[in-house]
Amino acid sequence: MTQHALSGLTAGPPTDSELASIARILHQDSGIVLAEGKASMVQSRLAKRLRALKIQDYQGYIDFVQTGDGASERKQMISALTTNVTNFFRENHHFDFLREQSLPPLIEHARAGGRVRIWSAGASNGQEAYSIAMTLAELAPDVEKLDIRILASDIDPVMVAYGAEARYNQSTVEAIPQALRHKYFLSDDDQYRAVPKLRNMITFRELNLHSPWPMQGKFDIIFCRNVVIYFDTEAEITLWRRFEAALIPGGYLHVGHSERVPLEQGFKLITAGITTYRRPLQIASESGEF
Template sequence: MTMTAGRETLVDGEFAFTQADFRHIASALHSHAGIALHEGKAALVYSRLAKRLRTLGLRNFAEYIALVESPEGKEERQAMTAALTTNVTRFYREPHHFDHLRDVVMPQLAARARAGGRVRLWSAACSNGQEPYSMALTVLEKLPEANDLDVRILATDIDPNMVVEGRDGIYSDELLAPVPASGRRHFNPVS
């Protein structure tokens, strides 16, 4: 670490990145998305946002912070949030969750749905949709007629680009590898 104009530099690189810069970005991210960053993430924040500075033709983090905090910075706040979140997903990620859904939760939910009741499931932080699709396939194992009943799965993510990918529901054969053959008929694989 070095000192820059009385402020401790957290990352030495193409752009100086100080504690004050980090605090402003962390505050903006928390205000915009409710995500809390600790200073141990400074290198990650720098590496991901330095790309944004280059793309935008900015000279330093002070200019970037001014943009993000300005009324005109709405799109960049979203781009910053997308850059600072990690989209980790795969079909049947954390398999024990899907086992629990199938074996413990679904018998009651299936009975409720068959009796005319509503069933609502939520997949938060769904990235590009592989986990909510895994939920849907798990639901269909126990409730094959779910499409004809009042059963819905809400899938959300903070990154709207990931939501668009998930909505499309198009996955490569490689990504679909964990999906049982009986579930693959629900997808249109791409090469």
């Protein structure tokens, strides 16, 4: 790296060859496909990393992230190139589905001593997970006494830390209905932090969906919305199959508005609602542990 650490100059856009190398690493590590013509986007997202490392050009950066010393920076690169778009109660029909169909029997199951496990996969900075938690808390004021847990995972460690802190600015929380905002967030100037009742329900973890998953057991509900749109077809289908296997019989999978599981390719899942799928009831199974 030293021969590239001679200048703090800002690098221009990557060449076609450099862009191809970056795209290959991104796809290899995350399954994400970097579309053609994204040189300016790559420049805007990686320029800060090059300046921080005092690397003058993209080829030097590419060489570095492929060394043992560059392993940590390689993760930073993947995080920088990952799109994080989220809102509280985004695609609200899924939360209507939780309130009206999937959560009431699961809450009764928990009140009878059972476990309930929900996974927000590709959770970004946690707004989806906290929306799920608010929906739960409204249905079950006694949720803190129940064995109900939400796993919120994302590939970006910055987003994971953000979500765990549970602190959002005023413009972000405006998407939360006013009554829920007053009930579940404490204000401090223009910052709003989720109350402990919500934070205690959620475990945040850094997780690459393209890599092996450390969780044991299965989930009652999985949210993975607007994530696989960045994957190629093979990676998409692989992920849908892994989610199917991670659901308990009777469990639900919620996907993004522009996504669909190709059921014609031999999936066990069935359509259960708008961009919602269900694994048919077959055999009893334990919920997931994390």
